[in-house]
Amino acid sequence: MTEGSAIDRIDLLGLDRSAMVGLCREWGEKPFRGQQLMRWLHRRFESEFDSMTDLAKGFRQTLSERATISAPPVISDHLSADGTRKWLLDVGQGNAVETVFIPESGRGTLCVSTQAGCAVNCLFCSTGKQGFARNLSAGEIVGQLWLANRLVGARKAALADPDDEQADEHDRAVTNVVFMGMGEPLLNYEPTLAAIRIMLDDHGYGLSRRRVTVSTSGVVPMMDRLRDDQPVALAVSLHAPNDGLRDRLVPLNRKYPLAELMAACRRYLERAPRDFITFEYVMLDGVNDGDEHARQLLDLVRDVPCKLNLIPFNPFPAAGLGRSSPERIRGFAARLADAGIVTTVRRTRGDDIDAACGQLAGDILDRTRLVQRTERSPIMMERV
Ligand code: SAH
Ligand code: SF4
Secondary structure, three states: OOOOOOOOOEEHHHOOHHHHHHHHHHOOOOOHHHHHHHHHHHOOOOOOHHHOOOOOHHHHHHHHHHEEOOOOOEEEEEEOOOOOEEEEEEOOOOEEEEEEEEEEOOEEEEEOOOEEEOOOOOOOOHHHHOOEEEEOOHHHHHHHHHHHHHHOOHHHHHHHOOOOHHHHHOOOOOOEEEEOOOOOHHHOHHHHHHHHHHHHOOOOOOOOHHHEEEEEOOOHHHHHHHHHHOOOEEEEEOOOOOHHHHHHHOHHHHOOOHHHHHHHHHHHHOOOOOOOEEEEEEEEOOOOOOHHHHHHHHHHHOOOOEEEEEEEOOOOHHHOOOEOOHHHHHHHHHHHHHOOOEEEEOOOOOHHHOOOOOOOOOEOOOHHHHHHHHHOOOOOOOOO
16 A cells, blocks of 8 residues: 555544544454554654554554644744743644643643634734634644643653553643633534543543633533533633623624523533633723623622633733733722632733733744734733
C-alpha cells in the first residue's frame, strides 16, 4: 500500500473511545487495541507509532500508513514571568488560535480554543471582533491538551520508567481544562463533545467532570444537549442583568433572552457535576457596573445556585470601552457577596504575554496587530 497523504489519513487525536474501537474493528484489530492506542496518545503523549511497543508490528505499519497524530503546529510559545504560558497554533489558511496554560499550586489549568474567530460578536471581545473563520476539529481541540502536556514536560516524566504502570498517572501538567479560549464551544458542538469525552475517558486524560469547564455565551438548546450528553462544569457569560443591555453586549441574547437562559441553567443543574453555575461578568466602566445593575443581577440569579466571577475588562483599541475601577469592582463584588452570592474577581495572569480571556487573537495574516496586542496587556483567569 502506498503512504496515505495527510489529507486522507485519520487524525487519531480526535477519536473518542467508541470511534477508536470502531476504527480498530474496521482494520481487523481487537477492540482493546483502541484503548491501548488511546493510552499511548493521551497518557504518554506519544507521537511515533514505532514507539508503541505493545502493538503488533503489522498494526503499527497500518497506523503509519493510514493514521496520523497531528496537533496543530506551534507558531509561537511565550512564557510569562508568573509561569503562565501561551501558544499560538497554526490551524491553516492564515488562521491561528491560542492556548494558555496557567500553573497554580497543586494544579495546572489549560484554557483551550474551539473556533478560529467567533460569530457571536460580543461587544467587548477581540475574538468576536475578528469574525468567524472556522470550527476546530475534535483533534485540534484535544491537540491543544496533548501539546500542552508534552511541552510542559509531563511526557518526560511519564517516559522515565516506561514499565511503571503508574508512571502515566502522575506528573501530568494539565489537571483542569476550561473552554474559555477563542470561540463559542456550544456553536461547535460535536467536536467539543468528542473532545470532552476524550478528556474524561479513563484511557484518555482521565479528568473528572468537575475539572472540565465549558464556558458559553448562552446557546440554550446546546446547553440542554450538553446536559443530556456529557454534563461537565458550566460557566455562563452573563455580563448584563437585563435584556436591553445584554442584547447590546452579547448579541446572542436577542435569540436566547435571559429568562430562557436562566431556565436552561436550572435544567443544567439537575445533571451538573457541581451544584452551581459560574456566571462570568465582565466589568465595563459605566456600562454594567452600577448599583442598579448589582440589584438587578441579584434578582436575576435568585433562583439559580451560582457563583459569580467578575472579570476586569481587558481593553483593546477597537472596543471603545473601559475597565471599571478597582474600587467600583470591589464595591460591586461586596454588594453581591453581602447578599449571599459567592463572588470572586478574576486575577491577573500572564500580563506580560497578553494571555487574557477575550484577548486571545489568532489572525496570523495580521501580524502587526498581533505584535501590538502582545506589547500591551491584560489579565487572566482564576479558579472556576
Ligand atoms: N465563547 C465563550 C468562551 C470563550 S470567551 C464565552 O463567551 O463564554 C471566555 C470568557 O472571556 C467569557 O466570559 C468572555 O465573556 C470573556 N471575555 C471576552 N472578552 C473579554 C475582554 N475583553 N475582557 C475580559 N473578558 C473577556
Ligand atoms: Fe465569542 Fe465568547 Fe468572544 Fe462572545 S465572548 S465573541 S461568545 S468568544
